[in-house]
Amino acid sequence: MEEKVTITDVAKLAGVSKSTVSRYLNNGYISLEKQERVRAAIAETGFKSNFFAKRLKTKESKLIGIVLPRMDSVSVGKLLSGFARIFEPLGYQGLLLVSNLEVEKELQNIESLQQQGVDGIIVDSVGITERHRELAKTSGVPLVITGQSAEGLACIKIDDYGAGHMMGAYLRGQGHTRAVFAGVTETDTAVGVERRKGFLEGFTEGETEATVDFVQTGFDFLSAYNKAADILACRPTVIVGATDNISLGILRYLHERGIKVPQEISVTGFGGYDVGAVVYPALTTIFFDYELVGMKAARFLLDKLAGKAKHEKLEMPLLFVERESVRNLAIGQDSEKLGLQSLV
Amino acid sequence: MEEKVTITDVAKLAGVSKSTVSRYLNNGYISLEKQERVRAAIAETGFKSNFFAKRLKTKESKLIGIVLPRMDSVSVGKLLSGFARIFEPLGYQGLLLVSNLEVEKELQNIESLQQQGVDGIIVDSVGITERHRELAKTSGVPLVITGQSAEGLACIKIDDYGAGHMMGAYLRGQGHTRAVFAGVTETDTAVGVERRKGFLEGFTEGETEATVDFVQTGFDFLSAYNKAADILACRPTVIVGATDNISLGILRYLHERGIKVPQEISVTGFGGYDVGAVVYPALTTIFFDYELVGMKAARFLLDKLAGKAKHEKLEMPLLFVERESVRNLAIGQDSEKLGLQSLV
């Protein structure tokens, strides 16, 4: 319960004017002597400059608004780590708002942040709407989007189409012909549409008679597990989970039924989460560097703040992680094995 | 790039005084007629009240400082979800600071937050020091601690000792006599000391000739995996990972060596993460409800803000999750099996 000591108290105690103290705090045009007096006074009183008063003047909050669809997900955690890596050293702090996967809430959050006077906003979006564009237009607060991409907005995300395509081409190369893509709703453009489309095209392009069926699941283990029977009914040579978690749920189901992976059926995922390396067989997947996305997004926002704005659309590099869950049908043996080592 | 419209502009446009607009915004002693005029003016100008100016007067920021050891962890994610669940409906927002698992940084963050003028602070601590107590004393900003417990501070955490004890007693009940506790550094009082101590006492209490060896690992899959050989060298009947992740790393190792779990050796964890249910065998563990911890911590802080402060120490309930990874040595068969169902 400290008394609130202001710059005036310090000034009085040091025998100088407020401005001198202010200068001491900021630029620094002060004689060495007064400098010392101010320092002493500040130490004695335990003075802490008032954040709000300062911001009221300087028009700079050093606050970055961050809106996320949810908190308890690995990828979101990585993303935040990426933000922090960039913002923290520069003295920016993050104001966090969660949208519970609801677009409406996401919009509200953005608006609220804009009023709040944050310097910039990053939103890990669940789907871009027209209102997003409006908000970006009508407010002076720089905005960058992650997780989805949209024309005319500053977006940074992983290349979902590319990842899907890469996986499709790889599996075709391994001699697979019948795939099931276990994916999520199309509301999620990035995962439900782009990633899937990429896979479809990568897998079927050329003269092959490759086919791919689609089975919709949720994002969690359990909903994937529950759809496993439907998936198997399509008699695929390979099951492609839109997400590592989906694949893990399916792997569990296959294990319970005694169906050998990859001997009898292959499974792949997307995401490259660590757990994919500890399950058996270790999951072949494509690694998304969400932390890097976070860093790029942060840097991008900083650029916009500095006026070096360029409404560009960035996509991140992908890393194919070949582990144990795919069988090479072309040469009749399992693909190269990489277990825990691939964690390093 | 909007023009910044202030309360004065609105007042002018509505033909009233600033105070009247202010009243409209806050309490509300205004005639219906002017109320309407102000509303119109506000809509027309797109006025948004300035956050900092407002806070400068009201001395209330509606901001909660949150300091976390790291971002990319499931438990931290759950914790944040819990905070958000409570704070969000009340209009509080979270200001996030990360300490990268460094105590010094954690202290700095707390201090920085205190100066910032947040209404309250929650810190998910990696270890309480004397400085923590000082900071809590010398600042008027209410503080609640999570993750660790310390006398004289407001703490809310899971009961690590109790969890350890519960697990120890359970395994002894299953007829196990030789355990290895694969744990982390003692710097982490909660996990490295309390949880371990609880296990030791729960497992050895009574006249049994139970023994437990200790092998130190990190928090991640890989470091546990790398210590698996050392652990096996102790020839335990059961391996107790201090964390589900540790157990998962060990499970992977055992699988690679063809050692059957639970037939040849049992494994348990702590945490109750979802993944524990999809690996095979599904991991027997103790579930920690971090989201609940988050909610309780948030509520506690709110109480302190409201003056209903009570320097109490709260511990959360535990849930034992019996799955497939422990063999009952007493009656010579595996314990009850619960796979994915236990996710529900």
Place this chain on the structure above:
DNA sequence: CTGTTAGCGCCTTCAG
């Protein structure tokens, strides 16, 4: 180099 003088945008007595 330093003190004085003005506000930043809003809220809050205080007379009316």
Place this chain on the structure above:
DNA sequence: CTGAAGGCGCTAACAG
């Protein structure tokens, strides 16, 4: 019920 006046704590010209 309403307008005028006075700050909240700090910074930023402006003359010295």
